[in-house]
Amino acid sequence: MADKETVIGPETRISGEVRGEEDLIVRGRIDGRVQLTQTLTVEKGATVQADVDVRHLIVAGTVVGAIVASESVRLTSTARVVGDLASPRVVMEAGAAYRGRVDMGDIAAARAAVSAHAVQRPAVVEKPATVAATATRPALPRMAPIAKAAVVAKTAAPVAAPVPAARPAAQAAAPAAPPAFPRVAGATGAMSPAWAKKKIRRR
Amino acid sequence: MANTVIGSSLVIDGEITGEESLTILGTVKGKISIAQGLSVESGATVEADVEAQTVTVSGRLTGNVVARERIELKPESKMVGDAKSPRIVIADGAGFKGNVDMDV
Numbered sequence: 001m002a003d004k005e006t007v008i009g010p011e012t013r014i015s016g017e018v019r020g021e022e023d024l025i026v027r028g029r030i031d032g033r034v035q036l037t038q039t040l041t042v043e044k045g046a047t048v049q050a051d052v053d054v055r056h057l058i059v060a061g062t063v064v065g066a067i068v069a070s071e072s073v074r075l076t077s078t079a080r081v082v083g084d085l086a087s088p089r090v091v092m093e094a095g096a097a098y099r100g101r102v103d104m105g106d107i108a109a110a111r112a113a114v115s116a117h118a119v120q121r122p123a124v125v126e127k128p129a130t131v132a133a134t135a136t137r138p139a140l141p142r143m144a145p146i147a148k149a150a151v152v153a154k155t156a157a158p159v160a161a162p163v164p165a166a167r168p169a170a171q172a173a174a175p176a177a178p179p180a181f182p183r184v185a186g187a188t189g190a191m192s193p194a195w196a197k198k199k200i201r202r203r
Numbered sequence: 204m205a206n207t208v209i210g211s212s213l214v215i216d217g218e219i220t221g222e223e224s225l226t227i228l229g230t231v232k233g234k235i236s237i238a239q240g241l242s243v244e245s246g247a248t249v250e251a252d253v254e255a256q257t258v259t260v261s262g263r264l265t266g267n268v269v270a271r272e273r274i275e276l277k278p279e280s281k282m283v284g285d286a287k288s289p290r291i292v293i294a295d296g297a298g299f300k301g302n303v304d305m306d307v
Contacts, residue, residue: 006213009206009223016217016233022210032217 010045018050026061044078051114057087059096066114070107086110211246225255227262245279258288260297267301 005023008014012028021037026046034040034048039056042048046061057069059079067073069087077095086103103110206223209215213229224239227247234252235241241255247262258270260280268274270288278296287304 005208006210006229007206007208009221009225011223012207012219012221012225012237014215014217014219016215018213018215018217020210020213020229022212024210024213028207028221 008046042079053111053114066110068107068111068114084110209247243280245277 005025006020008024008026008028008030010027013031014029015031017033017035018024018030019035023039023041024034024036025041025043026048027043029047029049031049034050034052034054036054038054039058040048040052040054041058042061042063044060047064048062049064051065052063052067052069054069055071057063057067057073058076059074059081060076061078062080063083064081065083067081067083067085067087069085071087072089072091073085073087074091075081075093075096075098077093079093079096079098081096081098082100084101084103085098086107088104088107090102090104092098207219207221207225209225209227209229209231211228215229215231216233218234218236219225219231220236222238224242225235225237226242226244227249228244230248230250232250235249236254238256240257240259241253243249243258243260243262243264245261249262249264250266252266253264253268253270255269256271257273257275258264258268259275259277260282261277262280264280264282265284267285268282268287270286272288273290273292274286274288275292276282276294276297276299278294280294281298283300285302285304286299287306289306291303291305293299
């Protein structure tokens with residue numbers, strides 16, 4: 001009997017995705033995503049840090065994440081909830097703590113937004129690539145770092161834009177340097193050939 | 204009795220960790236690491252590496268299992284993967300494919 005209902009006990013933690021067509025009672029912790037066709041109950045002391053897509057949601061514990069409930073949401077007096085909330089019926093009891101936006105209208109749009117949110121996550125991983133690409137710009141005057149940065153950009157990001165942009169800039173910098181060099185050499189004469197050679201090698 | 208129960212229609216993709224017993228009637232893929240007993244009931248499917256005190260299988264389990272105390276494969280159960288535990292019981296009718304390591 002007790003084995004029929006799904007319970008996540010107080011000392012149990014799930015990280016990942018939970019899907020199902022039955023009621024789920026959480027006394028422990030879930031991180032990730034919860035998708036149910038029935039009721040999710042987050043009991044006092046429990047934590048759900050997840051995007052939630054259910055029919056009914058009853059919260060006495062803590063929920064952090066985007067919430068879509070196709071029928072109702074009830075935040076009891078001990079509830080602590082952070083995240084946008086979309087449901088046609090929303091009840092907040094006295095004592096409930098909530099931060100976020102409530103939408104009692106377009107559930108379909110909210111649901112699409114939640115699933116889009118899930119799809120967008122890989123894009124967040126790509127962010128370091130764009131950071132690396134912008135980081136190559138200040139390094140332009142020096143030749144070697146550009147080559148390295150370009151390689152890094154190539155391997156790290158299949159994003160084509162920053163690589164072609166960096167190359168013409170590098171080529172432009174290279175021809176600009178030689179006309180300036182003889183004048184410097186002429187002015188200083190033979191006083192600093194080592195310095196000049198170093199400069200040539202660097203270029 | 205069992206503190207955590209995963210119902211028959213439930214699918215979990217990820218990791219379950221805990222300090223209490225776990226009964227699975229549904230589907231779990233990923234990793235299970237608990238301090239007490241795991242029971243994979245008849246009709247349940249587990250595709251995960253398991254670490255627990257005791258593991259009792261009546262359903263289907265695919266993955267490597269390490270039990271600190273005991274692994275028991277009930278009749279009608281199916282298990283594919285390596286089993287490591289000081290005590291391993293395989294009932295008549297159980298299906299098993301994999302290594303057995305009783306630390307001898």
